[in-house]
Amino acid sequence: MKTEKFLEERCILCPTLECVEKVNYFMLDLLPGNTIEYLSLDSTCKSDEDTELQSKWFTTEFLNDITCSEIPNHKIILKEGAPIMLLRNIDQAVSLCIGTRLIVADLGTNVIKATVITGTNIGEDIFIPRMDMVPSVSGYSFKFERRQFPISLS
Template sequence: MSHLAELHRYCYLEVELLIQERAILAPTLECVEEINNFMLGMIPGDETEYLSCDTPCKSDEDSGVNAEWFTSEFLNDFKCSGIPNHAIKLKVGVPIMLIRNIDQAAGLCNGTRMIINVLTKYIIVATVLNGNNMGETAFIPRMSLTPSNSDIPFKFQRRQFPVALCFAMTINKSQGQSLSHVGLYLPRPVFTHGQLYVALSRVKSRKGLKMLIIDDEGVVSNTTRNVVYQEVFDNI
């Protein structure tokens, strides 16, 4: 192996270790997507865009919903928790997270973090960054996924890679993670019980925690509102 190739391998391993122990947390999917897109633009290298194939489920043909609404453009616009976006932009060397179970025996579960090694038309090759299978190589295919969101009055199927960029992740998605460095971005306060506690408890030490809090006027602040069930205080 040449000295240049060895240096490249060393740098890649250093980046892998850096990403493995760090994450940015935010309260909503919109905030997470904003951060991930910003970070992707800072990473050198060629960008690969993957577009999904979206189709309405046949079981909804007689549901009373006008079938003419189910155009590709209409379905492409949907962004739901639990399924990837219609368009995913990725680069080699960036972190991603599985958003569906692929192979639980191999540790490829919802929430598994990985770093991309190779991008091809049909397969993403990545290295697992957390769990019992840390360091192993994973081959991720496209999958046909159906949203589980009950607020959508019809069902559709999206064929796409079951991954999302993972420079940042939602606080809820970070449960079970143990990180040495956490950046907590709060452009608005948390909105569910225990969410702030989950975010703060992901980091191993106080020294590894950084917070950016934005108040209602858009000014950086050093306080934020917590959300807990009122019953927590009943016996205090």
């Protein structure tokens, strides 16, 4: 698992997000090293509606529990050497698009350094910042925003 080629040529497919998370965290536990936990900052989006009423109904805990495929989870647990996947287009000109797979090289407080293992720029190191993301389809009648790294374990 120490080489990019090993992970580039392999994947595990799962039928549901819940199953994906179980497999990902099982595999993460097999990697040596310490884990680092990143928590998001979630809030309802400002709209024409009464935002004071929204803040009473939609607590931080409620927003933190929302999971959907378009945005990362509230809590991301990572280790150096873990394979990750981009959930947002960062720079399409250099093929840093949704679905690009990378390996975590260094974990900072506000930025993650990773090495690309798929696409046209394999082997290139990139820096991934935290981003504000609003899911287009969340299944809810309101919009919320999550500030988190645009990645998931892969």
